[in-house]
Amino acid sequence: xxxxPTQGQGxxxxxxxGxxxxxxxxxxxxxxxxxxQNPYQGxxxxxxxxxxxYSGYGTPQNPYGAPPPQNPYGAPPPQxxxxxxxxxxxxxxxxxxxxxxxxxxIQELPNQYIKVLTKPSAQTFAEEMGKADWAMxxxxxxxxxxxxxxxxxxxxxxxxxxxxxxxxxxxxxxxVLALTVSGSTxxxxxxxxxxxxxxxxxxxxxxxxxxxxxxxxxSYTTLLYQTPIYIASYVLGIIxxxxxxxGAALYIYGxxxxxxxxxxxxxxxxxxxxxxVLIPIAVLFLLVFLCVVAIAxxxxxxxxxxxxxx
Numbered sequence: 001x002x003x004x005p006t007q008g009q010g011x012x013x014x015x016x017x018g019x020x021x022x023x024x025x026x027x028x029x030x031x032x033x034x035x036x037q038n039p040y041q042g043x044x045x046x047x048x049x050x051x052x053x054y055s056g057y058g059t060p061q062n063p064y065g066a067p068p069p070q071n072p073y074g075a076p077p078p079q080x081x082x083x084x085x086x087x088x089x090x091x092x093x094x095x096x097x098x099x100x101x102x103x104x105x106i107q108e109l110p111n112q113y114i115k116v117l118t119k120p121s122a123q124t125f126a127e128e129m130g131k132a133d134w135a136m137x138x139x140x141x142x143x144x145x146x147x148x149x150x151x152x153x154x155x156x157x158x159x160x161x162x163x164x165x166x167x168x169x170x171x172x173x174x175x176v177l178a179l180t181v182s183g184s185t186x187x188x189x190x191x192x193x194x195x196x197x198x199x200x201x202x203x204x205x206x207x208x209x210x211x212x213x214x215x216x217x218x219s220y221t222t223l224l225y226q227t228p229i230y231i232a233s234y235v236l237g238i239i240x241x242x243x244x245x246x247g248a249a250l251y252i253y254g255x256x257x258x259x260x261x262x263x264x265x266x267x268x269x270x271x272x273x274x275x276x277v278l279i280p281i282a283v284l285f286l287l288v289f290l291c292v293v294a295i296a297x298x299x300x301x302x303x304x305x306x307x308x309x310x
Contacts, residue, residue, distance in 0.1 A: 100131070102136075106136075109136075109227075112128055113228040116225050117228060122260045122263035122264040123264070125221045126264040128220075128224060129220075129221060129265060131220070132217045132221070134216060136220060136223075137220055137223060140223040141192045141195060141223070143231075144191050144226070144227055145188045145191040145192075147230075147231050148187050148230070149188075151234040151235060152187070152234070155238045195222075195226075198280065199215070201280045202258075202262065202276050202280065203215050205275070205279060206218075206262055206265075206268065209272045209275070209276060211262075211266025211267070211268055211276075212266055212267045213265035213267070218262075218266075221265055225257040225258070225261070229251075229254050232246075233246070233250050255281075259277050262277060
């Protein structure tokens, strides 16, 4: 039978959909027994989405599990103001509070007194700085003057019982009235004047040491310890001997609290704040000593001039 070249067209020709020819879209022709075999067939080719060749375990895993978080304690707490004692100075900056009603501020004063007296530290005074108010400054100065006048009158009355102020019929009303008026007038003038002089001197010294506070805040925080200490001194002052000892102890404790006040208000170190407090005291004692020496010298000179030489 002769071969017809046109017979069998469409059986494996390119593009005719035959059996396994390239581009025909049909199945691949079955290789013969001598064709080389693929050694990796069925084991996953690279890039085929299967496991790596010869891996046996698929994608390698982290034997230690998920890595630990960078900060095991969570986010750090928020910072409020400058960190304390940064660069050798006290740096707590409390938030400024709005103005409070006078009644509420007066009701809060006893708790503030207890706090600063029982927890003495610069941090304690720094927490009260935001409440500074001129009205409360004058109210506390008025309270000191009133209490000082009352207990000063009581002490004077006790002493006057055996003095020339007492007559055979009892106390002289005129003398007691004069003592009360003069004592009250002196207290209402002397208390604020002496207070502002002392605070002003400390304020200028603190500024010389590069302090950062203001006069109102220093005045307010100073009165938070001076008011209860002065009132306690007035009350204990009417007790003989014990009152003097207690007053001296309270005065020393007040110096310690004054140092903490300067540290908190002006953000100064302990050494600088101590210098601000002690320099005026040292100058005052020096002036008193010089005055005593001068008075003694005057009396001695007067005595020598009136007494004839032997």
